[in-house]
Amino acid sequence: xxxxxxxxxxxxxxxxxxxxxxxxxxxxxxxxxxxxxxxxxxxxxxxxxxxxxxxxxxxxxxxxxxxxxxxxxxxxxxxxxxxxxxxxxxxxxxxxxxxxxxxxxxxxxxxxxxxxxxxxxxxxxxxxxxxxxxxxxxxxxxxxxxxxxxxxxxxxxxxxxxxxxxxxxxxxxxxxxxxxxxxxxxxxxxxxxxxxxxxxxxxxxxxxxxxxxxxxxxxxxxxxxxxxxxxxxxxxxxxxxxxxxxxxxxxxxxxxxxxxxxxxxxxxxxxxxxxxxxxxxxxxxxxxxxxxxxxxxxxxxxxxxxxxxxxxxxxxxxxxxxxxxxxxxxxxxxxxxxxxxxxxxxxxxxxxxxxxxxxxxxxxxxxxxxxxxxxxxxxxxxxxxxxxxxxxxxxxxxxxxxxxxxxxxxxxxxxxxxxxxxxxxxxxxxxxxx
DNA sequence: ATATCCCGCCAAGAT
DNA sequence: ATCTTGGCGGGATAT
Numbered sequence: 001x002x003x004x005x006x007x008x009x010x011x012x013x014x015x016x017x018x019x020x021x022x023x024x025x026x027x028x029x030x031x032x033x034x035x036x037x038x039x040x041x042x043x044x045x046x047x048x049x050x051x052x053x054x055x056x057x058x059x060x061x062x063x064x065x066x067x068x069x070x071x072x073x074x075x076x077x078x079x080x081x082x083x084x085x086x087x088x089x090x091x092x093x094x095x096x097x098x099x100x101x102x103x104x105x106x107x108x109x110x111x112x113x114x115x116x117x118x119x120x121x122x123x124x125x126x127x128x129x130x131x132x133x134x135x136x137x138x139x140x141x142x143x144x145x146x147x148x149x150x151x152x153x154x155x156x157x158x159x160x161x162x163x164x165x166x167x168x169x170x171x172x173x174x175x176x177x178x179x180x181x182x183x184x185x186x187x188x189x190x191x192x193x194x195x196x197x198x199x200x201x202x203x204x205x206x207x208x209x210x211x212x213x214x215x216x217x218x219x220x221x222x223x224x225x226x227x228x229x230x231x232x233x234x235x236x237x238x239x240x241x242x243x244x245x246x247x248x249x250x251x252x253x254x255x256x257x258x259x260x261x262x263x264x265x266x267x268x269x270x271x272x273x274x275x276x277x278x279x280x281x282x283x284x285x286x287x288x289x290x291x292x293x294x295x296x297x298x299x300x301x302x303x304x305x306x307x308x309x310x311x312x313x314x315x316x317x318x319x320x321x322x323x324x325x326x327x328x329x330x331x332x333x334x335x336x337x338x339x340x341x342x343x344x345x346x347x348x349x350x351x352x353x354x355x356x357x358x359x360x361x362x363x364x365x366x367x368x369x370x371x372x373x374x375x376x377x378x379x380x381x382x383x384x385x386x387x388x389x390x391x392x393x394x395x396x397x398x399x400x401x402x403x404x405x406x407x408x409x410x411x412x413x414x415x416x417x418x419x420x421x422x423x424x425x426x427x428x429x430x431x432x433x434x
Numbered sequence: 435a436t437a438t439c440c441c442g443c444c445a446a447g448a449t
Numbered sequence: 450a451t452c453t454t455g456g457c458g459g460g461a462t463a464t
Contacts, residue, residue: 058462064438065439101454105455192445192447192455195456233458239437240438247438266437
């Protein structure tokens with residue numbers, strides 16, 4: 001019957017084939033292989049000859065990082081979730097491991113996750129976001145101006161030049177600069193980390209936290225995040241990564257895609273403003289221009305459509321998997337639960353929290369939003385923290401967690417005080433989503 | 435044509 | 450060596 005476009009089996013086979021072909025290639029680093037196999041041409045299977053098959057046309061949207069992230073969140077943003085295994089996640093979500101890394105890296109960058117060990121993460125939840133952002137801001141202040149590390153490539157260039165000069169050895173052998181560069185890259189072993197998705201995410205977010213403008217296009221961001229040395233290639237790569245990041249941040253409702261101006265280039269707008277208590281007097285910067293924004297629901301509408309498409313796929317996939325992998329019973333149970341909640345009535349209790357509701361503080365929140373009771377909530381939050389505590393056995397982590405709780409309290413009181421329009425805004429979106 | 439951005443190769447890092 | 454991470458960019462899709 002249905003035959004979903006890409007079943008796990010197919011993926012596995014494709015991967016195997018690709019691996020086989022790859023292994024046939026010479027080990028040479030060369031310049032990057034140019035003849036990529038690309039075993040998966042796409043197409044829904046049944047096709048045959050002509051334009052028909054009015055249904056289930058393969059769409060890359062079904063596999064977008066944003067959608068994946070959404071699913072990831074519905075899967076793990078629950079009270080009883082503590083640890084996350086990457087394999088488990090990949091299996092549940094029906095994607096390859098590689099994609100999980102992408103998600104997890106940006107999630108960790110905004111404080112929703114913490115890496116606990118190899119293959120293992122701890123779920124913090126949206127409550128971790130405020131602190132993460134705060135620390136981001138702080139680190140930025142210390143960092144003086146320069147965001148993170150612009151122009152790393154420039155540096156390399158300079159260094160290679162430096163080395164190009166005969167420091168010693170008058171008759172230095174004409175080692176090609178590329179070799180030296182290689183050496184340098186190895187020497188500066190943190191080079192890899194400098195380009196990590198996680199760091200890039202943080203720097204991207206810093207752009208919003210630092211600058212007044214809360215809207216920025218990815219091109220601009222890329223230009224800012226790179227130094228001056230915007231070589232076409234680097235720019236391209238950077239922008240690609242920024243797309244990835246932007247998509248998951250969007251699905252987290254931390255940013256939203258908009259059409260700058262009227263029909264100008266698309267850009268991304270920061271939605272986490274309320275998180276940054278820029279309080280001069282105690283009054284938060286309540287909400288940006290209400291009327292000017294265009295899309296807001298449209299973006300979500302689009303994704304909702306995707307979710308719809310995805311649902312049936314996911315569903316059947318899970319079914320299949322249930323038979324296939326009898327082993328991880330817990331995992332499967334989790335999957336099913338998640339899917340069920342995704343399909344039908346979600347958390348019967350409520351919803352409403354904006355993007356940063358404390359993980360697991362569900363019912364405490366539902367009061368309709370007119371009773372102050374900040375203190376009460378803080379209390380609730382504390383009690384929640386008590387239930388968390390067992391996880392944090394050592395002092396350092398305990399402190400960290402305390403800090404986290406405090407940050408949350410601060411943020412929350414300010415938030416409740418200031419913009420609740422924002423909350424509506426968020427709540428609406430999130431409600432749509434979950 | 436340009437904008438998006440998924441896919442998966444394969445090289446660093448860990449074990 | 451094997452396994453885990455994840456940079457990177459080709460090129461398919463979306464617009």
